[in-house]
Amino acid sequence: MSIRDQIRKGSTTLLILAVLSEEPMYGYQISRELARRSGGYFDMKEGLLYPLLHRMKREGLVSSQWQTVSGARRRKYYAITKAGLEALQEQAQEWQMFMSQLQGVLAGVNLS
Amino acid sequence: MMSEQDSHLSIESALRQIAAGLRLSSQTERELLEEIRGHLEDAVDDAVRRGQDPDDAVREVGERFGVAVVAEALQDEHxxxxxxxxxxxxxxxxxxxxxxxxxxxxxxxxxxxxxxxxxxxxxxxxxxxxxxxxxxxxxxxxxxxxxxxxxxxxxxxxxxx
Structure with a gap:
């Protein structure tokens, strides 16, 4: 597994929580938003978003609700919960600390 | 060039492929497939709106979605x-x-x-x-x-x- 894949695997929950902290979204919308904000860096099989969302729902980090959008077509909207917001704060701080320490270590590395 | 009906059939075929890998309760499967159907339809609609050929759009959306791997991941989760x-x-x-x-x-x-x-x-x-x-x-x-x-x-x- 590449470093990018490892980082993505460890941070996907955080990314989804960050996107949902602004407004409830449906799966495709979350996927597009993640791609847009990261410029495709965190690109993954879009379908794998759903098992992750369902696990986050089971863990109480998000809630979901079906909404009829047109005719008989429905979309399942996901919204961040209070526990999700707390997890977002905690994970975001942890990642900031991680990146800060990592940059400190890498400061002396010649990347050219 | 693929018609709207053909692209619908292709989405149906992707859904059948995913359904074949699921062994969950009928209600859970129905909800999962409805959610996935919405995603695929939205993605194909977006691609066609951007001017992509519907045939290519369906194929590309299926690959991007990971039809082949998603059933196993959903099964493992549920x-x-x-x-x-x-x-x-x-x-x-x-x-x-x-x-x-x-x-x-x-x-x-x-x-x-x-x-x-x-x-x-x-x-x-x-x-x-x-x-x-x-x-x-x-x-x-x-x-x-x-x-x-x-x-x-x-x-x-x-x-x-």
Whole structure:
């Protein structure tokens, strides 16, 4: 597994929580938003978003609700919960600390 | 060039491929496939709006979605909980009904009957506990009431015989 894949695997929950902290979204919308904000860096099989969302729902980090959008077509909207917001704060701080320490270590590395 | 009906058929084929890899309850599968269908339709619509050929759009969307791998991931995520749901749905009413049956017998071992049972607070405590436990576990009245109904059906059988 590449470093990018490892980082993505460890941070996907955080990314989804960050996107949902602004407004409830449906799966495709979350996927597009993640791609847009990261410029495709965190690109993954879009379908794998759903098992992750369902696990986050089971863990109480998000809630979901079906909404009829047109005719008989429905979309399942996901919204961040209070526990999700707390997890977002905690994970975001942890990642900031991680990146800060990592940059400190890498400061002396010649990347050219 | 692929027509809208053809692209719909291709989405159906992707959904069938995913459904073939799922062994979950019919309701769970129905909801998962409805959610995935919406995603695929939105993605194809977006691609066609951007000027992509519908044929290519369906193929690309399918690849990007990971039709081949998503069923396994969904199955892995949901199957353990479906098993747990089934176990709880069996254990809760059976345990409740057995406790209730035990309560119907007076210390001498003779059956007290419903007349006696209905006056005992423990009957209502057990009954409410079974309902509350199901509701806490499933978070849905429909499921909790189904478990509760099963509990009462078993209780009627256990106490009567």
């Amino acid at each position: 199957a353990p909980w479906e098993s747990a749901d089934a176990i709880v749905a069996c254990i809760l009413p059976v345990a409740g009904a057995l406790i209730l049956r035990w309560l119907t017998f007076v210390p001498a071992g003779s059956a007290a009957g419903w007349g006696f049972l209905l006056l005992r607070p423990s009957l209502w405590v057990v009954s409410v506990l079974v309902l509350a436990a199901s509701l806490l576990y499933y978070h849905r009245w429909r499921y909790a009431l189904a478990v509760w109904g099963f509990f009462w059906a078993l209780s009627l059988i256990f106490v009567a015989f």
